[in-house]
Amino acid sequence: MTTTTTGTPVGESTGADPSSASPRPRRRRGGGGLGSYILVRALLILPTVFILVTTVFVVMRATGDPITAALGGRLTPDQLAERIHDAGYDRPVLVQYLEYLGGIVRGDFGTTISDNRPVTEVLATYGAATLELATYALLVAFVVGIPLGMLAGYLRDRVPDAMLRISAILAYATPVFFAGLMLKLVFSVWLGWLPVSGRASTDAEIELQFLDDSTGFYLVDAIRTGDPAIVGDVLEHAVLPALALGLLTAGVFLRLVRTNVIGTLSTDYVVAARSRGVRESRLVRAHAWRPALIPIITVIGLQVAMLLAGAVLTETTFEWKGLGFQLAEYLQARDFVAVQGIVVLMAVIVAVTNFLVDIIAALIDPRVRY
Amino acid sequence: MVAETVVPAGPGTGSPGPVVVPERGRVAWWKRLPVVHQLRQSVGLQRGMLVAGLVITGIFLLTAALAPVLAPYGYSQLRSADGPFGAQQPPSAEHLLGTTVGGYDVLSRVIWGAQTALLVIVVAILASIVLGVLLGLVSGYFGGWADRLLVVLCDAIYAFPSLLLAILMAIVISGGQSSMWGGILAAALSITVVFVPQYFRVTRAEVVRIKGEAFVDSARVLGTPHRRIMFRHVLRNSTRTLPLIVTLNASEAILTLAGLGFLGFGIEPTAAAEWGYDLNKAVSDVTSGIWWTALFPGLAIVLVVLGITLVGESLNDLADPRLRSRRAAAEVSGEVAETSVVPGGTLTAGPGGLDTIEGAGSRSDELAAAPARPDPDAVGLDGRAPGAADDDPRDGAPHDETEDRR
Numbered sequence: 001m002t003t004t005t006t007g008t009p010v011g012e013s014t015g016a017d018p019s020s021a022s023p024r025p026r027r028r029r030g031g032g033g034l035g036s037y038i039l040v041r042a043l044l045i046l047p048t049v050f051i052l053v054t055t056v057f058v059v060m061r062a063t064g065d066p067i068t069a070a071l072g073g074r075l076t077p078d079q080l081a082e083r084i085h086d087a088g089y090d091r092p093v094l095v096q097y098l099e100y101l102g103g104i105v106r107g108d109f110g111t112t113i114s115d116n117r118p119v120t121e122v123l124a125t126y127g128a129a130t131l132e133l134a135t136y137a138l139l140v141a142f143v144v145g146i147p148l149g150m151l152a153g154y155l156r157d158r159v160p161d162a163m164l165r166i167s168a169i170l171a172y173a174t175p176v177f178f179a180g181l182m183l184k185l186v187f188s189v190w191l192g193w194l195p196v197s198g199r200a201s202t203d204a205e206i207e208l209q210f211l212d213d214s215t216g217f218y219l220v221d222a223i224r225t226g227d228p229a230i231v232g233d234v235l236e237h238a239v240l241p242a243l244a245l246g247l248l249t250a251g252v253f254l255r256l257v258r259t260n261v262i263g264t265l266s267t268d269y270v271v272a273a274r275s276r277g278v279r280e281s282r283l284v285r286a287h288a289w290r291p292a293l294i295p296i297i298t299v300i301g302l303q304v305a306m307l308l309a310g311a312v313l314t315e316t317t318f319e320w321k322g323l324g325f326q327l328a329e330y331l332q333a334r335d336f337v338a339v340q341g342i343v344v345l346m347a348v349i350v351a352v353t354n355f356l357v358d359i360i361a362a363l364i365d366p367r368v369r370y
Numbered sequence: 371m372v373a374e375t376v377v378p379a380g381p382g383t384g385s386p387g388p389v390v391v392p393e394r395g396r397v398a399w400w401k402r403l404p405v406v407h408q409l410r411q412s413v414g415l416q417r418g419m420l421v422a423g424l425v426i427t428g429i430f431l432l433t434a435a436l437a438p439v440l441a442p443y444g445y446s447q448l449r450s451a452d453g454p455f456g457a458q459q460p461p462s463a464e465h466l467l468g469t470t471v472g473g474y475d476v477l478s479r480v481i482w483g484a485q486t487a488l489l490v491i492v493v494a495i496l497a498s499i500v501l502g503v504l505l506g507l508v509s510g511y512f513g514g515w516a517d518r519l520l521v522v523l524c525d526a527i528y529a530f531p532s533l534l535l536a537i538l539m540a541i542v543i544s545g546g547q548s549s550m551w552g553g554i555l556a557a558a559l560s561i562t563v564v565f566v567p568q569y570f571r572v573t574r575a576e577v578v579r580i581k582g583e584a585f586v587d588s589a590r591v592l593g594t595p596h597r598r599i600m601f602r603h604v605l606r607n608s609t610r611t612l613p614l615i616v617t618l619n620a621s622e623a624i625l626t627l628a629g630l631g632f633l634g635f636g637i638e639p640t641a642a643a644e645w646g647y648d649l650n651k652a653v654s655d656v657t658s659g660i661w662w663t664a665l666f667p668g669l670a671i672v673l674v675v676l677g678i679t680l681v682g683e684s685l686n687d688l689a690d691p692r693l694r695s696r697r698a699a700a701e702v703s704g705e706v707a708e709t710s711v712v713p714g715g716t717l718t719a720g721p722g723g724l725d726t727i728e729g730a731g732s733r734s735d736e737l738a739a740a741p742a743r744p745d746p747d748a749v750g751l752d753g754r755a756p757g758a759a760d761d762d763p764r765d766g767a768p769h770d771e772t773e774d775r776r
């Protein structure tokens with residue numbers, strides 16, 4: 001699908017890659033307008049996704065066929081050959097590749113080998129859990145990272161700034177699973193305040209399973225049951241994973257906001273405002289923080305990539321049954337069909353998020369457009 | 371070095387007044403080494419962070435080098451002369467940090483783990499520099515459709531969650547598990563794939579910029595072969611941002627290695643000690659209140675990443691004039707040469723030096739306006755190696771590249 005659509009309609013604009021800021025003068029500055037920018041940017045997703053999908057296919061197939069990988073030791077060579085033949089893995093790689101591409105376009109990612117479920121079903125079931133975790137984590141990151149970053153930038157090179165910067169570096173230096181394990185040790189095992197793992201206790205989980213057209217977001221579902229005990233239970237389970245993943249991301253936000261607040265505080269218009277006698281606290285709140293947020297928005301795309309990787313580790317630590325947890329399980333089982341599906345989905349999520357982020361950035365800052 | 375290249379400041383350098391190249395200016399060579407230079411340049415908190423980072427990194431390197439001497443037991447040793455160690459033993463006189471669920475000595479595995487981590491960092495970074503820089507150089511120099519393709523490919527890979535990419539590569543390279551060197555190579559190469567796009571992008575951007583400079587044109591007019599222009603004129607001027615990325619990538623390499631190990635794609639415990647693997651095994655220990663198996667390998671990761679990041683972070687800030695803490699005015703006056711934005715005189719200031727003078731505006735426009743830096747080889751003044759000053763990572767440019775990545 002993608003190969004045909006990429007080159008034709010956009011022509012030269014596609015070639016002007018956003019990454020390499022070469023001194024080449026920009027053509028059509030401001031000529032396109034927002035509409036055509038969105039269109040061009042949307043079309044740029046396709047090659048990205050196509051490349052990722054192809055990379056994943058090539059990489060996974062380089063190790064041999066998925067059946068041997070998953071069931072290698074457990075079946076006789078004859079049975080193995082039969083399974084391989086049935087699944088079509090003995091055909092030419094190119095045919096398999098095209099079929100795989102076609103399947104993805106139709107939304108068909110194949111069937112898992114270890115537990116024989118459609119991959120799409122796996123994605124739908126566990127995707128919501130990962131999304132829920134990522135949402136909580138982002139929330140924590142925003143609430144913690146942005147105000148502290150402004151504070152650090154404002155109090156630059158003073159003691160609070162030093163402490164905050166060191167904590168931000170510590171947050172980066174701590175692997176999310178180690179942070180998770182330590183939180184678990186202190187708050188669940190030693191203090192006994194919070195549950196050790198899972199998304200909800202067994203009773204609540206059963207209750208939620210029987211809810212009609214459940215969304216997969218436990219908090220939403222729990223609120224819909226109207227039972228405060230279940231809501232509380234779900235929230236209790238979410239605290240530690242959200243903190244572990246969120247604080248890690250908060251460190252990134254803190255550093256970014258700090259750097260940018262320092263940058264904007266030394267710009268001419270802030271200096272001018274200061275010379276007019278605007279109070280220092282108001283300088284940060286009213287003048288410096290908004291421009292400092294733009295870079296945050298633009299890096300959220302990359303943060304989502306990091307959050308997904310972080311989610312894989314966090315979910316494994318807390319047995320949070322989401323995509324990351326399943327990915328680790330399928331990896332252990334060498335079920336590469338499932339792995340392939342999950343990885344492709346994550347790649348698509350990252351590509352689409354980057355697209356949305358670029359659009360938002362263009363809406364905020366007109367200079368961003370090609 | 372300064373003495374050989376005394377050339378009046380170019381008209382376009384934009385420096386306010388004459389740049390002072392003091393007569394006492396022949397700074398000892400070791401003071402100009404990348405890290406030493408920054409150490410001398412830094413003040414206050416920044417110096418504190420840099421020193422702390424250097425100390426931690428030093429301890430890490432020593433531990434890695436002396437692991438056989440320091441570690442009380444082997445990394446896969448299960449029993450001593452007195453019999454087996456026993457599993458999950460709390461810290462005691464024999465086992466200062468206790469034993470793991472598999473019956474290994476925690477302290478020994480933490481110490482040996484430093485060696486594994488260091489090997490992986492070195493292999494990963496060497497491989498990605500060679501691959502990324504070469505690709506970026508060739509791609510940026512020749513351009514064309516292959517260049518476009520590589521850029522799109524690298525952008526796609528860059529956007530991909532790096533841990534997932536590393537997992538995929540680990541599957542391909544080793545099928546997940548392997549021997550010590552196999553495991554180290556697999557882990558390192560998996561990480562390499564994640565890093566190559568970064569080096570590619572940075573190098574390519576520099577190459578594209580430099581190949582438009584006049585000295586490259588003049589070399590071409592003189593009939594210099596492409597290979598010589600690429601390696602002698604372009605490459606040596608394109609590498610100044612690399613040391614910075616190396617420090618930041620080193621810490622990322624450790625985190626990725628630990629992540630791989632935690633997910634079970636690391637190195638077998640009998641082949642080498644690896645912190646992520648130990649943490650994976652410690653997950654169930656934590657639930658039953660056994661803290662020593664998780665705490666110490668985790669702390670080792672945090673400390674090493676912290677140390678390397680502090681170094682990288684400080685270098686980054688010192689390279690960015692907006693973030694560099696300034697000395698008090700009285701202190702500055704004595705040491706203009708060191709704190710000046712043009713280090714070591716005008717000529718040795720590469721495009722980065724000019725850039726820092728001009729501030730953080732759009733670099734390309736200003737550089738186009740600034741005079742091309744004379745290349746000794748191209749103009750026949752083969753006085754010194756053109757790349758000598760280019761190891762100096764003082765440039766705002768890599769800041770965005772690396773910061774975004776976090």
